[in-house]
Amino acid sequence: MEINFKQLHREEAHQILPYLDRMNAQKVPMDLLTERFDEMLSQNYEAFAIYDHDQLIGCFGLWYMTRHYCGKSFEPDHVYIEEAYRSKGIGADLFQWIEAYGKQKGVTAIELNTYVENFPSHKFYYNQGFVARGYHFLKKI
Template sequence: MQITFQLLNRKEASIILPYLDIMNHQNVPMEILKERFEEMLSQNYEAFGIYDDNQLIGCFGLWSMTRHYCGKSLEPDHVYIEENYQSKGIGAQLFKWIEAYGKKKGVTAVELNTYVENFPSHKFYYNQGFIARGYHFLKKI
């Protein structure tokens, strides 16, 4: 197993849409998901594929921003690894890679959101050195 993380250019980024659809807990129609994803690609967002050799096995995105409380930061988004590749250390490898990638870009923090009911992810992120600093609230208008 040779795991790599590859930045996807705008033309190839749509290959991760099926993974985004799997994680689509809000049941957003695919056409709207595509439109939103295209808009994300025009913002401070990068899409990545997770590969085993040349086979796509997952995805993640990274938002870049500067925040008043932590400086320049990266926010991993929609991290997904195919089920048969889970619990094999790929997630830990990914977050080490994200930290190294961030350091090259002058980032001073990595922060993320995870669903309240996703307890396995909470344990994983604690094990990666993250601390829970608050709640993420959402109100659709």
């Protein structure tokens, strides 16, 4: 295995849409998902692919913001690794890479959300040094 993390330019970012569709718990139609993803790419967002050599095996994104309580931060979003590649240390390597990348960008904090029922992710994020600081609430209007 030779794992690489690569930022995707706008013209190549659509290659991760099938992963976003797999993660799509709300079952947003693909045309709407694509429209929203294109809008994300025009905001404070970067899309990344995870490769084993030149084979696409996963994806993630980073949202940038400045918050009054922690300064410049980013939020990893839609982290996805193909099932055959899970439990091989790639997630831990990814979050070490994300932290180093954030330091290069002047980021002082990493925040993230995970679904309440996704217990394996909670254990993983605790093991990566994250602490639970609150609840994420959503109200569609």
